[in-house]
Amino acid sequence: xxxxxxxxxxxxxxxxxxxxxxxxxxxxxxxxxxxxxxxxxxxxxxxxxxxxxxxxxxxxxxxxxxxxxxxxxxxxxxxxxxxxxxxxxxxxxxxxxxxxxxxxxxxxxxxxxxxxxxxxxxxxxxxxxxxxxxxxxxxxxxxxxxxxxxxxxxxxxxxxxxxxxxxxxxxxxxxxxxxxxxxxxxxxxxxxxxxxxxxxxxxxxxxxxxxxxxxxxxxxxxxxxxxxxxxxxxxxxxxxxxxxxxxxxxxxxxxxxxxxxxxxxxxxxxxxxxxxxxxxxxxxxxxxxxxxxxxxxxxxxxxxxxxxxxxxxxxxxxxxxxxxx
Ligand code: AQP
Numbered sequence: 516x517x518x519x520x521x522x523x524x525x526x527x528x529x530x531x532x533x534x535x536x537x538x539x540x541x542x543x544x545x546x547x548x549x550x551x552x553x554x555x556x557x558x559x560x561x562x563x564x565x566x567x568x569x570x571x572x573x574x575x576x577x578x579x580x581x582x583x584x585x586x587x588x589x590x591x592x593x594x595x596x597x598x599x600x601x602x603x604x605x606x607x608x609x610x611x612x613x614x615x616x617x618x619x620x621x622x623x624x625x626x627x628x629x630x631x632x633x634x635x636x637x638x639x640x641x642x643x644x645x646x647x648x649x650x651x652x653x654x655x656x657x658x659x660x661x662x663x664x665x666x667x668x669x670x671x672x673x674x675x676x677x678x679x680x681x682x683x684x685x686x687x688x689x690x691x692x693x694x695x696x697x698x699x700x701x702x703x704x705x706x707x708x709x710x711x712x713x714x715x716x717x718x719x720x721x722x723x724x725x726x727x728x729x730x731x732x733x734x735x736x737x738x739x740x741x742x743x744x745x746x747x748x749x750x751x752x753x754x755x756x757x758x759x760x761x762x763x764x765x766x767x768x769x770x771x772x773x774x775x776x777x778x779x780x781x782x783x784x785x786x787x788x789x790x791x792x793x794x795x796x797x798x799x800x801x802x803x804x805x806x807x808x809x810x811x812x813x814x815x816x817x818x819x820x821x822x823x824x825x826x827x828x829x830x831x832x833x834x835x836x837x838x839x840x
Pocket of ligand 1: 536537661
């Protein structure tokens with residue numbers, strides 16, 4: 516069975532961008548692939564964080580994944596740091612990755628601007644660890660949002676470099692993109708992000724979601740109600756493509772271009788469709804809050820099963836590297 520790996524950072528509240536860009540796609544793949552989904556905690560420590568709240572953050576992230584509908588009987592859900600082979604392989608990959616390749620990564624450049632006081636080696640090395648996360652399981656497919664495509668390209672490059680320098684043991688994984696691979700924040704400018712305050716939380720209360728949608732930026736050229744709009748320049752329309760039925764999209768597209776529908780009515784329709792999908796997730800999340808032992812058990816069995824495979828890969832890697840044994 517083809518293998519899939521993907522991860523999410525426990526850096527804050529999971530938002531609807533993470534959900535439609537990645538997690539919802541993950542759920543759809545579990546019947547056809549051998550899927551490993553990880554809470555990537557070592558990635559999250561590349562920026563400032565609260566150590567005393569970190570375990571809770573990790574558990575909350577896992578709870579969100581389960582609430583979204585990931586079935587631990589059909590896939591493995593694990594915490595990255597529970598399988599140390601990820602970081603061991605990352606060191607090996609550091610030794611085949613040219614510095615120039617990581618320096619040119621868009622995420623590194625953006626995060627360096629956001630975290631000027633803490634531009635550490637880990638921040639730059641992030642995509643190398645990500646390559647190790649994927650390749651320690653020899654995964655062939657990586658379902659991610661658009662922002663991660665460049666990192667998966669680098670993963671392929673690292674696999675190629677390792678394979679040609681030593682022995683061809685790693686696959687070159689492919690990206691699987693969702694239908695909504697890039698959702699902008701409610702500011703309509705930057706990517707919706709946990710650490711920029713521009714997101715709609717997956718478990719956010721309905722009143723608060725409506726308040727954010729009501730004031731969200733639309734096509735900036737549509738100043739008056741009677742101005743025709745461009746759906747391709749409107750983040751609300753992008754969100755419709757993620758949350759509204761396919762049959763509604765052409766009607767909204769036409770209505771916007773002809774100014775038959777105003778932005779507020781368009782937002783109301785989106786709100787209805789969004790809350791219809793998020794409501795059951797919120798209910799499952801509140802039920803899961805009373806089952807912390809269940810969440811810990813899911814993570815424990817996920818890590819145990821992943822550890823076996825990761826150890827096998829590292830044995831092979833140590834052997835082809837010619838390390839002392
Ligand atoms: N706005 C987005 N639209 C579509 N997909 C998105 N993803 C993130 N933001 C969007 C996808 O969600 C998955 C998990 O992301 P992550 O936790 O690894 O970190 P990130 O990409 O850096 O997400 P954030 O929310 O912006 O986190 P912070 O603020 O901590 O950096 C990935 O597959 C990502 O593509």
